[in-house]
Amino acid sequence: MTVISAVPTLPVGALFSQTRREFASWYSRLWGPLGALATGVSRPRVGERVLDACCGSGASALPAARAVGATGHVDAVDMAGALLDQGRAEADRQGLAHLRFHRGDVTAWRADAPYDLVQCCYGVFFFPDMEAGTRHLVDLLRPGGRIALSTWVGGGMDTMVRRAREAASAVRPLPAPPAARDPRTRVDSADGLAAWLRSLGLVDVAVHRVDYRVPLLGDDAWMFLLGAAPRRFVLGMDEQQLGRVRDRLQADMAAAGHSHLDASSLIAVGVRPR
Template identity: 40%
Template sequence: MGDTTTVPDSAGEFAGTADSVAGLDEVLWNTISTAVLLRSHPRFDERVLDAYARDGASALPTAELVGIGGLVDAVEPSESLVSLARERAGERMPQLQLHVADPAGWEPTGYDLVQCVLGVAAFDDVEAGTRHLVERARPGGRVVIAAWARDALDPLPGLLAAAVRDRDDDAEASPAALTVDVADSAGNLAHWLTELGLLGVRAEEVQRHVDLTPELAWQLVEGTRLRSALAGLDDERIAAVRERYLASVAGDDVVVVDLSTLIAVGRRPEA
């Protein structure tokens, strides 16, 4: 379905981890994507850019909403995740075009809606990448950005980093940051997007806390940016990190995890 601009699978932050990402659909991606779509309001016949589309959690329902007269360009660097999204979509939504590509280099413009769900932190240059997304929207078009709230997933990143540092070789590796300083609160996110040229920006925090089981604690490592802390480790070392990490989660009596997000909606100025 759709055309695919091939890039090395390693270019994707979640390359090769499609199953781990998909394992979080119910508890994470689907819930967050639903909250975003309630605010982005995809409409019949609209053209939409879904940046960092992952396994299609937001792109597929968006395609349903725009109908066959619309278009959704779902752009994701990981070939394995795009393949999963394509498998899920089948042939029932010709309006969904899936692309293995870097959102920072996506050139088409004129979209009625540009949305990015928990993706801006993946840009090498966060400000330049987000500005590039803003510029993909047509004059008067909507831009919707969802980001992790400050302290989301805490204390899991710190516990994971400590478990990695405790490896026998004493090498250090910290997980990639989940949040962006300029977008770690509703106020900061709204101010930042306004500075990037959007008008009438409204941002809010969508609070959500879920019970944390050992299974979910490890799923959140494997299926989110936390996985970057495991880069370069073989299976034996990953197993050792997992054991230490889960022991710390239990030892610190972490039984609830904060999955709160920030969602901002704004418009590009009319020409």
Template identity: 45%
Template sequence: MTSAGIAAVFDTAATQYAAVSPLLWNPMGEATVATAGIRSGERVLDVCCGTGASAVPAARAAGPHGHVDAIDLAAELLAHGRRRAAAEGLRNVRFIQADATTWQDRPYDVVQCVHGVFFLPDMDVSVTRLTGLLRPGGRLAVTTWAQGAMENFGRLFAEAVEHVRRAPVAPPTSRQAASRIDTEDDLHTYMTARGLTRVVVTRFPLRIPLDSAVAWQVVLGSGFRGMLTGLAEPAVDHVRSAFGRLLRERGMTGLDATSLIGVGTRP
């Protein structure tokens, strides 16, 4: 999917993305900021920031003498982030519609990207470039799905979509990139290969109780929504019904959203 296509998917999902954040995105954002060890006065770049799940806690941690640049392609997600920061009275964060592959500002004490690096075109080149935006001694934090996380959920949702489309559904292009960094060893090796030192990978377990309403909220407030592209509203309703039925039949009552958080230092 092109950058414009990704932005369009997440723009459409903005309201649902914000709604599901307390269950899914916010805990991951808070955990990433804590693991990265953002300190008062530090300058932070948050890439693929969405509605601010990691940018807002980063701004809190950086304090009034620090600063956070939060960038994303999706304007509607950014608007939610601005409202959230304003509600908390945070003046040290700015939400900017920008492409991470061309962002020039530097240097930063911390660059963080929560569940976003696998959406970037040419993940290797993009992550190496983000590392170059750090000052010497600065930290890169990358959060990604652990192996097996979201898989059963995604498999059932794809089955529901295929039932309605009456055709196989291709896995998202981001899946192949994400699968390269879905174990502690793989993420450690990957970040070391980008020139980072003192890499530490932390597992963040997260399990969300699931019913059909919450499951559909997760679909609409995440990248899974892209699988509905091109379907008319009645067809989307059929997918929702089929998905709910599959969840009940297969007894899926929880969503495994376990993540890995890798933090490394630029020499």
């Protein structure tokens, strides 16, 4: 009989703070380029007020701040203090004094003036209630303001997450995933994401697909597991257990010919009606 032991849990901010070293190791190949692609679609303009929700270490907030210039303003909000520290250091290095990093729950964020643009890269599916949280972000926009969201394409990143879960569960059985529909499945196709954004009252919705794959070399897959949300599968494991998970993950991926991280994404923009 398989015995499922209690698995430690952490609030999402604390979890991502733990990822800081491995998260940073992936920044130049994954998070940085994806953040730049997102702002290429959201197109922050000189002088605009921007909210970057679930900002991490600033992958999309930094290019947004460069785009709006010193006459603009960017608030970047996240619950992972260690990632915010990385973002602040980079903003200081680039002289972006108009970019402010804040630790907090963006679903409760309040501002003293509406935003021209709200952007959220790979964050809405971490909200306790994805729809309510995203409606709150829309409410922070001025009439005619834009919201831009990045999500993963179905069959891409979720494959890597599934392999990470399977490798961890082979060492320490994990509880079955919740029976309720995963909110990610509502936003992992272009049609689904567009329909969902329209259901929130947004107009002029456009969805762009970005095919993005990164070769997995050496310990890359393991470093990704530790540097992103799948880290939750190995919380509380000792060094021996971690080594077994790493070996199992690498063996499973080699057997499946899984040589790339598929980070293909959907980047959507919608407008709050005037």
